Amino acid sequence: MSSLTKHDAVRSAPRLADSIVKQRKTFRYRLYPTAKQAAALDGQLSEACRLYNAALQERRDAYRIKGLSLSYYDQANQLKEIRAAGDLELSNFSCCQEVLRRLDKSFKAFFRRVKEKKGKAGFPRFRPRSRYDSLTFPSYGDGCRLLPTNKLKLQGVGQVKVKLHREVAGEIKTVTVKREAGRWFACFSVECEAAPLPESRESVGVDVGLKAFATLSDGTEIENPRHYRGAQAKLRRAQRKVARRKRGGSNRKKAVRDLQAAHAHVRNQRADFHHKVSRWLICCFGLIAIEDLNVKGLAAGMLAKSVNDAGWSSLIDKLTYKAEEAGRLLIKVDPRGTSQRCTCGASVPKTLSQRWHECLSCGLSAGRDHVSAQEILRRGLRLLGETWPVAACVPNEAVAF
Numbered sequence: 001m002s003s004l005t006k007h008d009a010v011r012s013a014p015r016l017a018d019s020i021v022k023q024r025k026t027f028r029y030r031l032y033p034t035a036k037q038a039a040a041l042d043g044q045l046s047e048a049c050r051l052y053n054a055a056l057q058e059r060r061d062a063y064r065i066k067g068l069s070l071s072y073y074d075q076a077n078q079l080k081e082i083r084a085a086g087d088l089e090l091s092n093f094s095c096c097q098e099v100l101r102r103l104d105k106s107f108k109a110f111f112r113r114v115k116e117k118k119g120k121a122g123f124p125r126f127r128p129r130s131r132y133d134s135l136t137f138p139s140y141g142d143g144c145r146l147l148p149t150n151k152l153k154l155q156g157v158g159q160v161k162v163k164l165h166r167e168v169a170g171e172i173k174t175v176t177v178k179r180e181a182g183r184w185f186a187c188f189s190v191e192c193e194a195a196p197l198p199e200s201r202e203s204v205g206v207d208v209g210l211k212a213f214a215t216l217s218d219g220t221e222i223e224n225p226r227h228y229r230g231a232q233a234k235l236r237r238a239q240r241k242v243a244r245r246k247r248g249g250s251n252r253k254k255a256v257r258d259l260q261a262a263h264a265h266v267r268n269q270r271a272d273f274h275h276k277v278s279r280w281l282i283c284c285f286g287l288i289a290i291e292d293l294n295v296k297g298l299a300a301g302m303l304a305k306s307v308n309d310a311g312w313s314s315l316i317d318k319l320t321y322k323a324e325e326a327g328r329l330l331i332k333v334d335p336r337g338t339s340q341r342c343t344c345g346a347s348v349p350k351t352l353s354q355r356w357h358e359c360l361s362c363g364l365s366a367g368r369d370h371v372s373a374q375e376i377l378r379r380g381l382r383l384l385g386e387t388w389p390v391a392a393c394v395p396n397e398a399v400a401f
């Protein structure tokens, strides 16, 4: 609950240092390279991939032959020599360093997993060129610059047309160029000042549903968007097509491209939906209580929930940074048993299939997820030491996004 205490401090005694909190945000834009530029971009990526794999090979060999563990600096110190010998065609020096840093990161994560003994630790793997899809310029202005002509100047590629569909708000720190199903994007990571919303005393509990996307403590249901099903069917068709094509053939290549595009489409739709839901929650409520699905030892039902909707964690991510930006409170509560308790405090055990809540002690009769959302809000408020507000049990209409 570290974020909780931090926000509390902000609310009780606003200080200058808190009111100009800097934030990191990412702005993503489509790039339109010419055929020649696209080939150059592909070339830069494949060189970055080659460097990544070579550095991985060196680390493996050093460990196997001499029992040595190489550091980022051991490898970065060789870059100058490699580049001077003309062995590497990745144009920007900082990009090369960033590739080595990525590898270093994956090794650190590997050692951490070994230490924690979390199942199989999974040694860092060689990456095929087809899957090495992004290149980061770690300091803006070094090999990468946005020109007033709506072009992005990239070292080793040229001036690439960029569609700035909205303003880049803030100071650009890093730029990542991405290849996604045959399309190119530039992601600007910027530092900007947080813009708090007017204060709201409204509070809400959010329950992730199996049927509805989420249910709020006031009874509002947020439906899963309808276009999901259509996109899923399309995805399955694309998947089947890949499976039927002969390996290594050009038809398969095309089918793979279509599948990637279908995946990207679903991803975009889901992200769009999550942005809308989280923005709406942040606008309406000053305090939002949700289940913390990272708690260990979740019951089978809870686990089904978290597995069932992989999107939930992506919504939490968006809620988290939007809450921080707007000065809202986001409270994560222990999810265990939220569906088994009535708002009056009585225990009302239910199996997963029981969708209705009937309390024998107080007579409350309401939807299961609705009562769960109220319990989540109660737990959140208890963490804050506030009292439980009057329960509003009349279901509202469903909201559609």
Ligand SMILES: [Zn+2]
Binding pocket: 342, 343, 344, 345, 346, 359, 360, 361, 362, 363, 364
């Ligand atoms: Zn009750």
